[in-house]
Amino acid sequence: MRALADFIMRGRMQATLVVVGCAALPLLFWLSAAAGALVFLRRGMRDASGVLVWALLPALVWWFFGEPRTLMVLLGTLGLAAVLRASESWVRVLLVSIALGLVYAVVLGAVFREPIEAMAQALEKLLPQMLDGIYQQLSVEERARLGALIAPVLTGLIAALLQAVSLLALMLGRYWQAVLYNPGGFGREFRAVRIPRGPALLLLVCMLVGPNFGPQLAMLTPLCSIPLVFAGLALMHGLVAQGRLGKFWLVGLYVTLLLFMQLIYPLLVVLAIVDSLIDFRGRMAPKNGADDGSANGEG
Numbered sequence: 001m002r003a004l005a006d007f008i009m010r011g012r013m014q015a016t017l018v019v020v021g022c023a024a025l026p027l028l029f030w031l032s033a034a035a036g037a038l039v040f041l042r043r044g045m046r047d048a049s050g051v052l053v054w055a056l057l058p059a060l061v062w063w064f065f066g067e068p069r070t071l072m073v074l075l076g077t078l079g080l081a082a083v084l085r086a087s088e089s090w091v092r093v094l095l096v097s098i099a100l101g102l103v104y105a106v107v108l109g110a111v112f113r114e115p116i117e118a119m120a121q122a123l124e125k126l127l128p129q130m131l132d133g134i135y136q137q138l139s140v141e142e143r144a145r146l147g148a149l150i151a152p153v154l155t156g157l158i159a160a161l162l163q164a165v166s167l168l169a170l171m172l173g174r175y176w177q178a179v180l181y182n183p184g185g186f187g188r189e190f191r192a193v194r195i196p197r198g199p200a201l202l203l204l205v206c207m208l209v210g211p212n213f214g215p216q217l218a219m220l221t222p223l224c225s226i227p228l229v230f231a232g233l234a235l236m237h238g239l240v241a242q243g244r245l246g247k248f249w250l251v252g253l254y255v256t257l258l259l260f261m262q263l264i265y266p267l268l269v270v271l272a273i274v275d276s277l278i279d280f281r282g283r284m285a286p287k288n289g290a291d292d293g294s295a296n297g298e299g
Helices: 002-008 012-024 029-064 069-087 090-111 113-131 133-137 140-181 185-191 197-213 215-241 248-259 261-278
Strands: none
Touching: 002 012, 002 029, 002 140, 012 029, 029 069, 029 140, 069 090, 069 140, 090 113, 090 140, 090 197, 090 215, 113 140, 140 185, 140 215, 185 215, 197 215, 197 261, 215 248, 215 261, 248 261
């Protein structure tokens, strides 16, 4: 990965080759977004615009053929990169990503309305089997309300996935920047991520209460959970770095996250919320401030 990052930063031609080539290839749009984020974070919009504008061409072609994800993730990642470059705050980036997820949801609802509705109808037919005895105990109004939530939740889940991909692409770009210009900087930044108490509680309220104010607001639940999950991962990395947990905890965390996401995902959300109230890392932080620093390598 470092060799690729070094190749990207050798010059405009090399960066354009990687950004455009990955955007043109199927399933590599995230790598194009990460490369674009690296150029933007290091050079700024003025120098990066000549590279990024070429990446829009294959992304627009994919959109024309009914695949909007390439353009969405590319523009979304660059938008988040602009927030990070201006604020150098991952908390702000995570919170802004919710707005980005809402934009994704609107676009997906417009482009993939019919497939999503068809999938929602198929899932609604399976609800009696999935919920077994619980579904039979629901009233007609409750069943109708539950059925109305399926399509917005599906849209929110897909949008949340693209939201997470955009954040991961930005993190990869930031990691490359740190590797090239400030080794260890990204790790220090990520381990320090902690959502403050107010925003964390607001996210929790939106997740739990949002669906009660209309089916369309049900998509807030997956979108608001993404920042909390990343904050939960940052907490685990921070505790390992402080020596409070062994490194095998991280290995086990990511393995179980892949195998039992339905269990580990909400656990990370809960950990992030509790950490916003207690601040585990702050209570055990080293006094010498050795874990401070930025990944930009520009002072």
